[in-house]
Amino acid sequence: MESAPQKTIYFGTFVHSLEPTHLDICKNGAIGVDEAGKIVFVERDVENVEAVKKLHDWTSDAVVVIPTTGFFFPGFIDTHIHASQYPNAGIFGKSTLLDWLNDYTFPLEGSLSDLTRASHVYHRVVSRTLSHGTTTASYYATIHVPATNLLANICKARGQRAYIGRVCMDAMGPDYYRDESAAETLAKTRETIDYIRSIDPTHETVTPIITPRFAPACSTGCLADLGALHRETGYPIQTHISENVPEVNLVKELFPERKGYADVYDYAGLLTDKMILAHAVHLTDEEVALVKARDAKISHCPSSNTALTSGCCRVRKLMDAGIDVGLGTDVSGGFSASILESARQALGVSRFVAMTEGDAAKLSVEEVLYLGTRGGAKVVGLADQIGGFDVGKSWDAQMIVLNNVDETAQTHHELEAPVDYFGWETFPDLIHKWVYNGDDRNVGAVWVKGKLVHETSKSKS
Template sequence: MASVLSLKKTIYLGPFVHSQSLAELEICTQGAIGVDEKGTIAFVERDVTEAIAVAKHEGWESAELVRVQDNGFFFPGFIDTHIHASQYPNTGIFGKSTLLDWLNTYTFPLESSLHALSRARQVYSRVVSRTLSHGTTTAAYYATVHVASTNLLADICLAKGQRAFVGRVCMNTLSPDYYRDASVEDAVRDSRASIDYIRKIDPGAELVAPIITPRFAPSCTAECLSALGELHRETGVHCQTHISENKPEIALVKELFPERKSYADVYDAAGLLTPKMILAHAVHLTGDEVELIKERGAKISHCPASNTALTSGCARVRELIESGIAVGLGTDVSGGFSPSVLEMARQAIWVSRFVAMNDGDQAKLSTEEVLYLATRGGAKVVGLENKIGGFEVGMDWDAQMIGLGAVSESGEAASESEDPVDVWGWESWDDRVAKWVYNGDDRSTVAVWVKGRLVHQTSRYQR
């Protein structure tokens, strides 16, 4: 299995960039990062030559050397805190729909078709490969209601080496008769079956872990949510769901759960609003809900592209961050039109500027801040902040090599690389990073590692 592959000591040489805090990027223009046989960072050296870096560390004389190529740098792997693997074929298809119409028109028919394992294998193999190619080293996936195909998604993540939380979707009401849990008992039994299977294939959760996944409050009865809350308490695994995505949805929750004070209170009453809960969207939270989520320690996945595509609204991310809630980024494929977390970083900047047009410049998110949300923020959301998201001793080497294009004196590309980012040579390192954030895509991602294992490479990568 991917989690037990034997690796060789490796020293990664060249510039590296990572978040030190929400507002500060560290840009080291000449670094050396040693990664041991377990895929763990053993040392980080700054401003040293290659020879000195090797000589300083006894036992690393025969380590493999990997050097940054194509005018680039090493950057932590992206963390997608909310993505529907089962919806990947619909990416970019949302028509003129709003959320509830979109579910019935596009989503439920596609998801239900993945009961066929051949179809599920095709979809899940592609989405894992595609997200890896965009530098996503960790993903919190929604699968479908089907146990076998949900388990298959976990198998594929493990085989391809992507770190993942894989959730079997639960819904026993307000969904088509052909695609729902027949009873609360079925929802709990089948969720437990997937939890047990995923724990069996990766007992230490080195790469793949289960996650309890009630779709959202309107698709689950109060009894079902409470039963899943009990399963959460019993198993201790993470949970994920949606909250306050758009106003008609919120009105529906109020109608379905009149005894509850708010959307967040629905989950709290069921025992689901805990530090291991990931709440996607959170566009229209009330002040009381923000306080409740903070008090319970639940986390939020900001999905800017999806919220714009489905005209759900603009989440006030600055307010969420300042309240003390951990926030990460989610692609929300296929409500979101791209599987790229880098694209979500751009979209998060735009959404914050839309908010700023009404609320003032303090609402704007900076380049540094969205890169934090894409890495360390996401790590906090999935409970792995001590393991991934940055380049520090003791953390896993979940990383990507970024390559940037260079412009020759003739004005042509200096190589045959099709990188979308043009570097002219006069840019500061801050400029280079900003150009990547605003112009980069998967063509800029030369290679990707998860826990020290090379899981994606392009023709530009040379060892």
């Protein structure tokens, strides 16, 4: 349940990424958060809370103390998730991308014109992502304006920071699930933008995001109109690119005058520093250079790419090119709404790439945690606000709690959550164990802008 923020000191171990390969672990830290949910001080190696209060002339008695086998970690940022597809998570049969859309995705998304059904789905996906520590999500909704607006309402009410995109598609899909024209696409997208502005004028919580589904689903006129809308409003954009080979070939057939998939978006004025490109599995070297030149961002979705046999994204190549990369769950191509699971899958995919391309392709635990936090913050354009525990940033955070099963523990017989601490591990070892073994049962509490937006029953007791 969301609660109003108050001046609070968070005391104990905190962990966050400073750089892709540098994970900062502070075992005796204190972080002060003001009533606006902003971090106002970070102290290291402190003896007790009272000393910190005296040092900062702190008047509030609100203190959250982390258990000795737990730590505070920044909230995860999901840079690519289809809220409307959540009921299908784990359902894809033997499909690849294009037949999966027709067999599973379009029927489900089309059904959410029913607002009762949409409400049920959207409440659940927001609850589920919050329970996994996702404090910011870039959501695809559906083509339906009322249902998309409903998702914005739910995110605002629950306190999850969210980008909300009405799906734009006028050139592909069944008759019951596509816009009749580029003009309708633009008009309905404006309706959603206007609505989100009305409920959150300064976009403290929810922000519109222009959402062409992907190039094959949009006419040239539709893409051009959305590019013009982007220039007019300055709102960010999200779409898909080079997810699998048949899709790339289809784009070549549909847009023969363009030099490649990325050029389709560039020509329409969509490939800018506010564009989130999901997947990017099969980008050519020329496209990588173009994406970098335009400072567009990439959402790596390893679970989905594996499940739909789309391919293995060369994340190291993208990072070495200087492109900002974050993690996405891509529910429901991806089977889990957990960014921690995406981080785990990113580690595995990078090792598959390394088996043929050499060890340099491997990602480290530190790097995937960076992608899920600071990297994701860059992708969604909020690097100055979220992603780490720096003074001036928002307190978007999760409390991670591990099981203490050392020889002196009284609860070693219980199996309440994954990740067992035996007492001899180093703290870096515990972080690695959490990444490879943890899940939502390790998330004790979640805050967004200092507001408590999720708490497990165990934490409440």
